[in-house]
Amino acid sequence: MAEVQYLALTTKPSAQLSYTFEAPQATSKPVLVVFVNGLGLPQAFWLPVIAQIKALRQGQSIPAFLTYDRFGQGQTTDRDPQDAGAEDPMHGHDCLASVQDLRQLITQITQDKLGISDVDSISLILVSNSIGCALSRLYAQEHPGTVAALLLLDSVLANSDFVSIFPDPDAADFDPAALRGLPVEAIRAVRAGIRRIFHPDVGSKEGLSRRNLRELLPASDAPVLKGPAGHGPYVTVVGHDFDAFAEESVKMGPPKPVTNLFVNPYWHRYNEGLAKITEVKYSKGPIQAPNAGHFIQKDNPEFVVQELNELLTKVL
Template structure:
């Protein structure tokens, strides 16, 4: 069942969330937070959580696992519109989203886990976070870990948005001087290329509007590189555990062909999939090599990996939890 919470700095705007209690030592030190993309709300994680709970019920993990939190960001799903939109021309940016998430983690921890989250010197204690994220949610999780060094124990990146690209420019410009149509794949024409660029601009370019009213135009300046700066792990560890997963090239290309934009598979495979794979490789270098896994390919999965293979996502999450537990819950 969904619940609502109003954050102290936005008291008239309820956020919708779901909370699954944890058990054992990890339940008082860590919190798994699922971070949605722009399109799929928190309900998109339901199957993943069910698979994770089945794994726990079959093994020893049932006695030691952290609580799980899903939520709809402001402007998403069942949550209210962000009050910050009224002060910023009708939208809010990544910095606002991450600041809200930080307060949400504190308030959930206070309400559900520990009533007193002060360590005695006035500082507020928060759990070590484990992010399971898809698409723009990966960017949110990464920027959170960068903004609050040492806060994040692990990140599972599921087909991260390419934060430092407008996506349109990954495709050649048919109107640029010297453009040679002969470079196009056999299944693609100049008209296909022009239409694809226009479709990406309308739907995916950072300046494109979205129902959440998330202004993405400054993301490339906030995170200009895929592999830097390195992220800091809890307790001065060399870095958080990071697992990077990308979509299946063929499945993603097929989805693009059959989708509303009708992108020829040749264009996707020539100009979108290779730089995306390179970007995923950079994400795996945000931590020390011994704490990185991937990039992996989610066989048979398109962009929404948690929808196409929730059992895979559950298994990868449990793998990260085992690493954290083996390291002494750090």
């Protein structure tokens, strides 16, 4: 298993990013798989996926693998230098800033580890979870024609404030029938709890802000992305297992009936949109990862390996 290394981005030389890199084996063209974290789990949770995909593909072409922890996350203890003096350090920078860092990291790794000076000449596969899916989409939008495939694991609901998923009992047009017999006070409590934890106004320890994410990604199904071969990238959209997620959500407040009635259908519709950010023939999903809650790479790494291997077969 690759050891954690550190580098300074040339755009931010005063800070160190932690990363792991594994060199390609027996490949006829340069392919780099980059794993993009959510807010919750650091890069270490991708390592079992890499170990399993390498074992599965033994004797076949194996691409280069890159994991990293963003500034202020996991084994990257340095904060984003651009956040210095931020009015609210939990909202120090936005997703576009993180995408710029990712671009610079890929550029340097491509040069230093693969000996390739033209970063856009490599085939790039982005595997991401949660808000990492938003970062991957933004990367593909900002750098059209550079991303060959995306594996999106339970994407963040980028255009939602999360609270509005649930009916507002105090709204003028509230219909009690929408609650299907659930107590009004229970819904009020869920809305309040979700606002405290998941609303975009809630910052993050790493300083990555979601306040403008709705403006950056206003639709789940647009824009349609451009891949490197004159068509859209391969896109596989994976959602959580409804039952596993409902069980997981109880720990954060919402009872299972509330999650099953409102959150799971809402998230599935969002994922149906995500499957449309490429042409139909290059799209797969949404599919559900069996027995996996929000953190699919932790709960079911074997499923991630299966889906990633399918994309590698298409790209390599």
